Amino acid sequence: MALDFLTWNHLIFLIGELTIIIILGALISAFVLVIISLYSIKQKRLYFPKLIKSGLVFLEGLMKGMFRFFGLEDRELYTFLIKLMNSMNATEFSKIPVAERAIFIPQCLRSSKCPAHLTPEGLKCNNCGQCDVGAARLLLERMGYKVFIVPGSSFIKRMVKKYRPKAIIGVGCLSEVKEGIDMADKMGLVVMGIVTLKEGCVETIANWPEIYETAILGIDPASLPENLHTLTD
Secondary structure, three states, X not given: OHHHHHHHHHHHHHHHHHHHHHHHHHHHHHHHHHHHHHHHHHHOOOOOHHHHHHHHHHHHHHHHHXXXXXXXXXXXXXXXXXXXXXXXXXXXXXXXXXXXXXXEEEHHHOOOOXXXXXXXXXXXXXXXXXXXXXXXXXXHHHHOOEEEEEOOHHHHHHHHHHHOOOEEEEEEOHHHHHHHHHHHHHOOOEEEEEEOOEOOOOOOEOOHHHHHHHHOOOOOHHHOOOOHHHHOO
């Protein structure tokens, strides 16, 4: 009995030591990754993106807590995470044929006088010329994209299930793009996020040059519309 009791105590002691080592290892790893992330943000250049992404998968809650401890605002954090995901996904995105890509544009980009009506697949643009959405839609469709003008994430899920694209570009405000990237990642899609220049619910402003620069990734330049190069400048 005495031997069993000593063996049990020794086992409990080893488990306790191992738990402490794991906790310390997680804290040190999270701290190092946060420092690398903060340095990347300061330099406006990503360092060790694969390492940071892996850390966020396993230590997301701990790292987010440390980011806030160091005074990083949610907006700065979301911007960094979107940039990180775009950087990680760009190569894979460029390998996917444009016919298997879709782009989701928020309805808040349209004019307040927009005559388009909502359908089960989002807004059907009439190309009335009162905003930039119509011309952009035609240009992206000429490139081979499936273009959807949507009011929310439920439409995105529905269209993804119906058309099954392998890659998507999501446009929206900062929080929407971050949520959309998380959603697409869980659905196994290669996703690129583009944040609007102006936020709100009516007549917001898209970063069209960035949208077009992202859209042309992996596409033969000879097959692109002639006026696209001037739009990306």
